Amino acid sequence: MESAVTKEKVLDENRRVHALENRYYLSRHPEQTNFFQNAILKNTVDEICATLNPTSKILDLGCGTGYLSLKFLSRGYPLTGLDLSREMIQAFEESIPATLKPQARLVVGDAEEFLSQNQDEYDVIVLSAILHHLFDYESVLRQICARLSSGNKLLVFFEPLKQEVHSPIKFALHRALSWLDEKLYRFEMKVRNIPVLDDEYHHSDYQRQFGGIDPNRVDEVLRGEGLEVLQIKKYCARRYGLHAWLANRVLGTQNTFNLLATRP
Numbered sequence: 001m002e003s004a005v006t007k008e009k010v011l012d013e014n015r016r017v018h019a020l021e022n023r024y025y026l027s028r029h030p031e032q033t034n035f036f037q038n039a040i041l042k043n044t045v046d047e048i049c050a051t052l053n054p055t056s057k058i059l060d061l062g063c064g065t066g067y068l069s070l071k072f073l074s075r076g077y078p079l080t081g082l083d084l085s086r087e088m089i090q091a092f093e094e095s096i097p098a099t100l101k102p103q104a105r106l107v108v109g110d111a112e113e114f115l116s117q118n119q120d121e122y123d124v125i126v127l128s129a130i131l132h133h134l135f136d137y138e139s140v141l142r143q144i145c146a147r148l149s150s151g152n153k154l155l156v157f158f159e160p161l162k163q164e165v166h167s168p169i170k171f172a173l174h175r176a177l178s179w180l181d182e183k184l185y186r187f188e189m190k191v192r193n194i195p196v197l198d199d200e201y202h203h204s205d206y207q208r209q210f211g212g213i214d215p216n217r218v219d220e221v222l223r224g225e226g227l228e229v230l231q232i233k234k235y236c237a238r239r240y241g242l243h244a245w246l247a248n249r250v251l252g253t254q255n256t257f258n259l260l261a262t263r264p
């Protein structure tokens with residue numbers, strides 16, 4: 001029988017899996033870098049930066065290899081990037097251009113522990129694809145809220161969302177597109193000699209077993225802590241930009257969300 005999953009087990013599994021992901025993380029996850037997702041990423045970061053001043057401080061929890069962090073660094077903001085995985089942080093550090101290094105502070109550690117020990121003030125706290133890796137994401141969200149003063153912002157980005165496709169025809173097309181997307185992806189990884197890790201993710205993607213993260217629940221938790229939720233955007237991420245475009249523009253399916261909130 002499998003032993004009970006504990007917070008420590010989820011942390012250990014995340015350390016193990018992300019040591020394997022390492023510098024190949026974004027190559028293994030083209031759904032984060034294709035043209036469709038790139039446009040969403042750019043617009044989201046531009047929208048936030050339009051409200052900041054040049055010295056605004058950013059905290060990226062679960063920064064990984066710097067997917068979101070690099071966007072803020074290249075726009076000139078001082079940034080603290082925290083990640084549980086030493087290997088992911090190392091890969092991120094190696095990819096920061098020398099001119100941007102003085103703005104970056106990188107820390108290896110658990111988000112919950114960091115939030116309880118570090119008392120620095122941040123204008124924006126960003127999270128990309130980390131909530132579903134946490135044992136108790138609601139508790140971490142509450143800790144984040146406690147750190148946000150009036151006018152400060154929270155961005156929850158690229159979180160997996162439970163899919164609900166009600167029409168049988170739409171569902172069949174959705175499954176067919178998803179099948180094609182995965183087939184091409186596996187072929188590409190094979191040609192590029194990048195091993196796929198899907199058997200490894202079981203406990204590290206802890207919240208996926210509950211269907212992903214429910215944006216309505218995130219909204220409820222944040223409002224309960226006095227934040228104002230400014231927007232929730234739901235859409236469909238796919239490995240390839242063309243497939244993402246078809247899923248969103250033709251099928252209208254959703255499996256991912258972004259949320260922006262502020263402390264009034």
Ligand SMILES: C[S@@+](CC[C@H](N)C(=O)[O-])C[C@H]1O[C@@H](n2cnc3c(N)ncnc32)[C@H](O)[C@@H]1O
Pocket residue numbers: 011014015018032061062063064065066067068082083084085088109110111112127128129130133134158
């Ligand atoms: C799916 S990756 C996303 C990385 C990056 N944010 C991105 O969007 O490319 C999730 C990241 O969260 C980190 N992580 C998982 N649990 C964590 C925790 N408890 N505290 C801090 N980081 C954590 C992992 O090490 C990994 O780098």
